[in-house]
Amino acid sequence: MLLADEPGYGLDRAAHEAVLALLREAAEAGRGVVMTTHDLRSLEVADEVVVIADGRLVGPLAPSDLLADDAPLRRAGPRVADRPGSAHADDPAPRTALDPPALPRAPLARRDPTVPLGLLTALSIVCITLTDPAPPLVLYAPLAAGTMLGLRLGPLALARAQAPFVLFAAGVFMVNVLSRPGHEPWPDLPVRVTSEGIVLGAALAPRALVIGLGAVAVVRASDPGRTMTSLRTHARLPARIALALLAGQRLLEDLPRRWTTITRAHRPRRPASADGNPARLGPRTMARCAFAPLVDAIRSSTRIAFALESRGLGTGERTQWRTAALTRADGALVVGVVLAVAAVLVLAG
Numbered sequence: 001m002l003l004a005d006e007p008g009y010g011l012d013r014a015a016h017e018a019v020l021a022l023l024r025e026a027a028e029a030g031r032g033v034v035m036t037t038h039d040l041r042s043l044e045v046a047d048e049v050v051v052i053a054d055g056r057l058v059g060p061l062a063p064s065d066l067l068a069d070d071a072p073l074r075r076a077g078p079r080v081a082d083r084p085g086s087a088h089a090d091d092p093a094p095r096t097a098l099d100p101p102a103l104p105r106a107p108l109a110r111r112d113p114t115v116p117l118g119l120l121t122a123l124s125i126v127c128i129t130l131t132d133p134a135p136p137l138v139l140y141a142p143l144a145a146g147t148m149l150g151l152r153l154g155p156l157a158l159a160r161a162q163a164p165f166v167l168f169a170a171g172v173f174m175v176n177v178l179s180r181p182g183h184e185p186w187p188d189l190p191v192r193v194t195s196e197g198i199v200l201g202a203a204l205a206p207r208a209l210v211i212g213l214g215a216v217a218v219v220r221a222s223d224p225g226r227t228m229t230s231l232r233t234h235a236r237l238p239a240r241i242a243l244a245l246l247a248g249q250r251l252l253e254d255l256p257r258r259w260t261t262i263t264r265a266h267r268p269r270r271p272a273s274a275d276g277n278p279a280r281l282g283p284r285t286m287a288r289c290a291f292a293p294l295v296d297a298i299r300s301s302t303r304i305a306f307a308l309e310s311r312g313l314g315t316g317e318r319t320q321w322r323t324a325a326l327t328r329a330d331g332a333l334v335v336g337v338v339l340a341v342a343a344v345l346v347l348a349g
Helices: 013-028 040-045 063-067 070-076 113-129 134-153 155-177 195-221 224-234 237-270 283-309 329-349
Strands: 002-005 033-036 049-053 056-061
Touching: 002 013, 002 070, 013 033, 013 040, 033 283, 040 063, 049 063, 113 195, 113 224, 113 329, 134 195, 134 329, 155 195, 224 237, 237 283
Parallel strands: 002 033
Antiparallel strands: 049 056
């Protein structure tokens, strides 16, 4: 008797098929082969299948009969029904040790990631069409309050998160003030300032703040893995693009650690300071260090791409073990934001 526990785990497509072929050869030679697996592709080499569902055995069944019946699969875990368009994709399933961690307690973080991302896209389009600074300024207050409540952020934490967008908005304002042609209300100033530049800059800067606030809310509320699952489910994002975005996000998250490792490796090469401590890195050394994360990221992306391709990415349709389901709370969030934006536009108009 040959017992094989998850024989395809961690293998690429070619190695997996080779292992299954060896198991099939052993069975044809008269040996008894028992295989446990969560990979439905492995069933093609089996003569009979038994499903363990809710502590009970279902079967034995022919593999074709099992794949034609969603019920035992959905109860057991390897849910082929949990793919976009399935009639049972949104049904609740019992929680197991393989489930993702529990959702965070912040209300906005519990929403389906596609919802705030879609709201941010729509809000950005609306803001781009505004030429009057009043609506974005009025809109900023309720959105900031909603972001703090939805993410359970304090005013100081929100201000820190918004700091880059404040600098960007200030830069947009100054560029327009100093570069737009038109009437100069203060000709004696050492720089040329135009009324048209002030008006346009005052209109563009608040838009950047509102869009930046939405970006902070989306980034703080969305987990990358949940976001890609949601986009695969609701936006029909191809698996290749979803996994590429997720891998890129992981590389971006890892950049601070890699930067620390590189700078620490360079410090011992510099002459020590007078008190014996490692010398600080100068601008030139820091510039040389900055090239290393770029090379490291390219190498890492190459390894990730090779790993994904070796596991069959792009060779066929990819299914999902667990899909993302929209809830009434997601709909309530959409309705609330749309009504708030519409009310501000009407009152400010």
